[in-house]
Amino acid sequence: MPKAPDQTTNDLWHVVAATEELAIGLVETTLLLDRRIALTRGLDGEPVVWLASDEENGDEIDAETVLDRLPVRTAYGYTWTCLGTPSAELFPIPEYAEADRTNMSCGSIGIHVSAPRAVENFLDMGHFPYVHTDILGSEPHTEVKEYDVEVSEERDEVLATKCKFIQPMAAKSATGAMEVEYVYRVPHPFCSVLYKSCPEDESRRDVIGIFLQPMTEETCRAHLLQSMIDSYSTVTDLRRFQQTIFGQDKPILENQYPKKLPLDPRSETPIRADKSAIAYRRWLSQKGITYGVIPQAS
Amino acid sequence: MPLSLSDPTWYPIASSEDLPFRHVYQGQLLGRELAVWRADDGNVNVWENRCLHRGVRLSIGINEGQELKCQYHGWRYANQSAGCTYIPAHPADAPARRIENRKYPVKEAFGLIWSAANDDQKFAPFAGAESTDWFPLRPMPVNAAPEDVLAGLARLAPDDQPADLLPGMALRLGTTVYFVQPVDAGRSVIRGLIEKPADEVATLRHYNETLTKLRDRLERAAAKKPAPEPLQPVFEKVSADLASMPDIAIPRGNTMPVVVKRKWQSADGVIGFELADRDGKHLPTFQPGAHIDVHLPNGLIRQYSITNGPGDLSSYVIGVKQESASKGGSKVLVETVREGDVLAISEPRNNFPLRRDATRTVLIAGGIGITPLLSMARFLDKSSLNYELHYFARTGDGLAFQSELAALHGKVDRHIGLAREAIKAKVAEVLGQYQFANHVYICGPGAMLEMVQETAASLGWPDDAIHFEYFQNDKVIDSSSAFDVELARSAMTLHVPAGKTILETMREAGLTVPSSCEQGACGTCLTTVMEGEVDHQDVYLNKTEKASNTCMMTCVSRAKSGRLVLDI
Incomplete structure (x- = not known):
């Protein structure tokens, strides 16, 4: 019997599917916080989410007949729901609305690891030369230079800025090695957004988000x-690039033990390059998150 | 008998054949996952299968020969000690803290690798082990409780010749000895030893058939019983100082006895010393460029660089110069210390760290300055990184460690008997105009160090690409000033009178501060300066560092201002 999620986690908006990939009139089932949920889209294209009973993946359904629904939001191309009382609005990504950007979902990929471990991997630059060899990094350029981290109380998010790394092929549109600058946001315990220098336009930044469904x-x-700001690549190319990157992370994540993120500072060995991860772990602790983590013994 | 995480029994955990060249084998004993690997020197390591940094399995790491490299962030751990020698995210730093993986005892015998959960018992071979030329059977994994597997093996015995139970989940059936490796509460591996057979294939097939049938019977029986609860091994916590990321060096004081295993004339004027643990255990992890303090019989303490390559911890090899004008440091070592004598040494300390993120590394040695650079060259060599070593000496007979240098695969150039100007021209030619991600390391006489630094600077090499280590500070120290030091963290203000160093003043006030050479050469007493103007008298800091006025060596440097505020 899985333990009930903590209140904070239970009341969060959680991503459950790429909206466009939900077939109208067909059931898709998935798990959220150990509960089976079912999803579909109505004829109007709006997603409907409910706690699953005996529905199976692929069943035909008329969304109108689902009366006991969970709350739903659609944002950034994804469908979000909440199993408790949704208290806050979903975090903002203002760039998403800019007219000349190519916005796309890049797939939903299952991983045998806790959501916070995946967030932490997303924040990490040190693994680029080893895991994303010759794409996001390459030996011998392995240094993680000093960067800034803060927890913004006003926005309730972890923010890492001035993160720099030498990358051989930073984006699909990159032509050679360059030092890229990243900004990382963790605006949600299980979501992170990064902004990286755009090879095509120095004044703007590409945005990549990872939303974890626990x-x-x-x-x-x-x-x-x-x-993205990319006038040359096709959506397929851009997706493939991102999926290649993620495909490299997945086996590493699945070999991490323990699978839950340990919040006790003495459970692992941090270095200066892990400043953002340390801030993230502390922020989760302060928020009282216990789901998917090993809380610090009080 | 239920399994216990603290069971001290030695069990076989792998066959020797499971550890081919540069492989990492994943094993398990009493619920704990193990990363098992053989170094190029033949030593077998059994470690907890988890990198201390972020918990990634080390069994997916890379066996680099003498170091194991984690697949996630490239952290390197040394053969034998499991100590971390390099963190690529911070290439300029020596891992200042003692990051060491959890390791388990290991013994290779009779074609099997043996290990235990702890060091409580000494390895003792089973009765009669020594009398036979053993041949290991193919291991047979069984999804059943270890005690049930042992009972199943015992039932293989014919009625008139019962199995002979041996200590530690082992038994003898005729001439065959079986061992049950308790993988977890519900999982086992049967391992066996037989006398070397005439027809290996036929014999192996015979045993394989017998054990396969036994496995099937045991697994059918196990499936009918409730599965036992798996063992829950605990990941030990790292020490508090590792969790809090301080950057304070290891304080002086901890010494350990070593025995002089070998003393030899390495070259004209250079004596080699091999220092080893008295009980044959391995010595602590060191990084390329590290030195040890050697406590001499006459009470003096001298620093010597370790010349060893990666993961070579069975002994440290140092080189000592026979100086005619020696004041009693190297003289005592050279003249009175003999093979078999015991000396006290400090743990290795590294103030001359080697970056491994350069596209080209130039190593320039003058005379006895070869010692730290030999170690660096060996590390770079093992990792197939691009380096060149230039060794300057007055005479060919003065070239030390020739056979060690001959074993390197990179470019090793010896420059003999060059005059000062010719050395300068050669250095300029070797360095060339600075290029991105190039680094130069220099060790040798003071005048040569200064010459190389100047030459490099004139060719556009920035300070942070020029790394050097002085053996001693030849400058005359001016200790005539008097001033106050405020120790911010200790909340203490001390007066430093003329003729006394900051370090001495702090010691007298009861503070424990790390130091080593106490002549401004080694870098151990490096301290952050928060306020005040420093009168630098050391040879450790480079020009940029001195000009920044943010750090100082408290053993020789003083204040130009009336007051200094230090982060101590």
Whole structure:
């Protein structure tokens, strides 16, 4: 019997599917916080989410007949729901609305690891030369230079700025090695957004989001978003690029033990390059998150 | 008998054949996952299968020969000690803290690798082990409780010749000895030893058939019983100082005894010393460029660089110069210390760290300055990184560590008997105009160090690409000033009178501060300066660092202002 999620986690908006990939009139089932949920879209294209009873993946359904619904939001191309009382609005990504950007979902990929471990991997630059060899990094250029981290109380998010790294092929549109600058936001315990220098336009930034759906404490689904300034590549190319990157992360994440993120500072060995991860762990602790983590013994 | 996480029994955990060249084998004992790997020197390592940094399995890491490299962030751990030698995210830093993976005892015998959950018991081979030339059977994994598997093996015995139970989940059936490896509460591996057979294939097939049938019977029986609760191994916490990320060096004081295993004339004027643990255990992890303090019989303390390559911790090899004008430091070592003598040494300390993120590394050695650079060259060599070593000496007979240098695969150039100007021209030619991600390391006489630094600077090499280590500070220290130091963290203000160093003043006030050479050469007493103007008298900091006025060596440097505020 899985333990009930903490109140904070229970009341969060959680991503559950790429809206466009939900077939109208067909049921899709998935797990959220150990509960089976079912999703579909009505004839109007709006997603409907409910706690599943005996529905199976692929069943035909008329969304109108679902009366006991969970709350739903659609944002950034994804469908979000909440199992408790949704208190806050979903975090903003203002760039998503800019007219000349190519916005796309890049797939929903299951991972046998807790959602916070996946967030932490997304924040990490040190693994680029080893895991994303010759794409996001390459030996011998392995240094993670000093960067700034703060927890913004006003926006209730972790913010890492001035993150720099030498990358051989930073984006689909990159032609050679360049030092890229990243800004990372963690605006939601299981979501992160990064802004990186755009090879095509120096004044703007590409936006990549990772939204984790905590299925159980030790498994999750990663939903990827790209919002790019790229006038040359096709959406398929851009998706493939992101999926290649994620395909490299997945086996590493699945070999991490324990699978839940340990919040006790003495459970692992941090270095200066892990400043953002340390801030993230502390922020989760302060928020009272216990789902998908090993809380610090009080 | 239920399994216990603290069971001290030695069990076989792998066959020797499971550890081919540069492989990492994943094993398990009493619920704990193990990363098992053989270094190029033959030593077998059994470690907890988890990188201390972010918990990634080390069994997916890379066996680099003498170091194991984690797949996630490239952290390197040394053969034998499991100590971390390099963190690529911070290439300029020596891992200042003692990051060491959890390791388990290991013994290779009779074609099997043996390990235990702890060091409580010494490895003792089973009775009669020594009398036979053993041949290991193919291991047979069984999804059943270890005690049930042992009972199943015992039932293989014919009625008139019962199995002979041996200590530690083992039994003898005729001439065959079986061992049950308790993988977890509900999982086992049967391992066996037989006398070397005439027809290996036929014999192996025979045993394989017998054990496969036994496995099937045991698994059918196990499936009918409730599955036992798996063991829950605990990941030990790292020490508090590792969790809090301080950047304070290891304080002086901890010494350990070592025995002089070998003393030899390495070259004209250079004596080699091999220092080893008295009980044959491995010595602590070091990084390329590290030195040890050697406490001499006459009470003096001298620093010597370790020349060893990666993961080579069985002994440290140092080189000592026979100086005619020696004041009693190297003289005592050279003249009175003999093989078999015991000396006290400090743990290795590294103030000359090697970056491994350069596209080209130039190592320039003058005379006895070869010692730290030999170690660096060996590390770079093992990782197939691009380096060149230039070794300047007055005479060919003075070239030390020749056989060690001959074993390197990179470019090693020896420059003999060059005059000062010719050395300068050669250095300029070797360095060339600075290019991105190039680094130069220099060790040798003071005048040579200064010459190389100047030459490099004139070719556009920035300070942070020029790394050097002085053996001693030849400058005359001016200790005539008097001033106050405010120790911010200790909330203490001390007066430093003329003729006394800041370090001495702090010691007298009861503070424990790390230091080593106490002549401004080694870098151990490096301290952050918060306020005040420093009168730098050391040879450790480079020009940029001195000009920044943010750090100082408290053993020789003083204040130009009336007051200094230090982060101590």
